[in-house]
Amino acid sequence: MKKIIKYVILDILKNKIMIAYMIFLLAIxxxxxxxxxxxxxxxxxxxxxxxxxxxxxxxxxxxxxxxNATEFIELLVSQPLKRVNIWLxxxxxxSVSCSLAFLIGCGLPVLLYSPGESGGILILMGLLITNIFxxxxxxxxxxxxxxxxxxxxxxxxxxxxxxxxxxxILFLLFQFMDYPMETAMIIFSSLxxxxxxxxxxxxxxxxxxxxxxxxxxxxxxxxxxWGMTLSLLILLIWVFAPLWWSVRKFRNKDL
Numbered sequence: 001m002k003k004i005i006k007y008v009i010l011d012i013l014k015n016k017i018m019i020a021y022m023i024f025l026l027a028i029x030x031x032x033x034x035x036x037x038x039x040x041x042x043x044x045x046x047x048x049x050x051x052x053x054x055x056x057x058x059x060x061x062x063x064x065x066x067x068n069a070t071e072f073i074e075l076l077v078s079q080p081l082k083r084v085n086i087w088l089x090x091x092x093x094x095s096v097s098c099s100l101a102f103l104i105g106c107g108l109p110v111l112l113y114s115p116g117e118s119g120g121i122l123i124l125m126g127l128l129i130t131n132i133f134x135x136x137x138x139x140x141x142x143x144x145x146x147x148x149x150x151x152x153x154x155x156x157x158x159x160x161x162x163x164x165x166x167x168x169i170l171f172l173l174f175q176f177m178d179y180p181m182e183t184a185m186i187i188f189s190s191l192x193x194x195x196x197x198x199x200x201x202x203x204x205x206x207x208x209x210x211x212x213x214x215x216x217x218x219x220x221x222x223x224x225x226w227g228m229t230l231s232l233l234i235l236l237i238w239v240f241a242p243l244w245w246s247v248r249k250f251r252n253k254d255l
Contacts, residue, residue: 001085001088001089004076004085004086004089004090004093005089005092005093005096006093007093008089008090008092008093008094008097009093009096009097011093012065012093012094012097012098013097013100017061018061018097018098018101021057021061021101021105022101022102022104022105023105024105025049025053025101025102025104025105025106026104026105026106026108026109028046028049029046029049029105029106029108029109029110030109032045032046033109033112033113033114039113039114039119040114040118040205042113042114043110043114043118043119043122043201043205044205046106046110046122047122047198047201047202049106050106050122050125050126050129050197050201051129051162051194051197051198052162054102054106054126054129054130054133055129055130055132055133055158055161055162055194056158056162057098058098058129058130058133058134058137059133059134059136059137059140059154059155059157059158060137060151060154060155060158061098061137062094062098062133062134062137062138062141062154063137063140063141063150063151063154064147064151065094066090066137066138066141066142066150067141067147067150067151069090073086073090083250083251084247084251086250087138087246087247087250087251088243088247090138091134091135091138091243094134094137094138095130095131095134098130098131098134099127099130099131102126102127102130103123103127106123106126107123107126110122110123111123117204118201118204118205121200121201121204122201125197125200125201125235128193128197128232128235128236128238128239129193129194129197131239132193132235132238132239132242133158135238135239135240135241135242135243135246136154136157136242137154138242138243138246139242139243139245139246139249140153140154140157141154141246142246142249142250142253143249161192161193161194162194165191165192165194165195166192166195169185169188172184172188173185190231190234193234193235193238196231196234196235197235199231200228200231
């Protein structure tokens with residue numbers, strides 16, 4: 001298992017796409033902090049980068065990597081190795097590589113220019129979002145053998161979590177605006193890891209007013225120690241749930 005993880009990590013770190021991704025994150029992060037006099041504004045500018053670009057690259061790159069490594073995976077399956085260990089090794093290799101690229105590209109500038117709690121929560125959310133969408137990518141890639149369908153499903157899932165979900169929530173809010181929706185909004189936020197990460201970052205940056213009329217509700221729940229712990233647990237569930245489903249599917253899949 002260690003040899004597989006090491007091979008996947010070295011293979012990805014030599015990939016030009018991953019190197020370009022890391023350099024792009026580093027260039028944007030340094031530019032944002034050097035252009036802004038206030039580090040809080042720099043973090044806010046990086047927020048959209050972390051919540052839109054990072055999940056997009058994580059899910060698309062991981063999906064393509066799995067399909068390109070089909071022959072390698074089939075070779076491993078033919079060996080006396082457990083399928084669960086093979087799949088978890090691929091996830092671990094992808095996770096370590098993509099997380100390392102994010103830490104160097106975005107984490108280092110944040111630690112240099114904003115080493116406080118706000119910068120720390122931004123880095124933590126970026127790492128969790130990276131691993132969540134790698135897990136979702138593995139689940140999408142194991143559902144179908146067709147590469148085009150797999151990549152299309154991955155893009156559709158990214159599009160759903162970044163845009164479609166918020167549109168559905170706004171539609172529900174307008175439809176039921178005469179009813180108390182505070183508890184429902186907290187539950188809905190937990191159903192989207194990107195929204196949950198955005199809430200936690202904005203609360204820690206103390207600019208929760210940007211979330212609108214529901215900011216007080218989010219601050220009362222997610223702003224507490226118990227609420228923060230529960231939110232982190234939910235994000236961890238978002239990592240392990242798709243991964244567990246993909247492991248079950250891969251274990252019974254006819255290659």
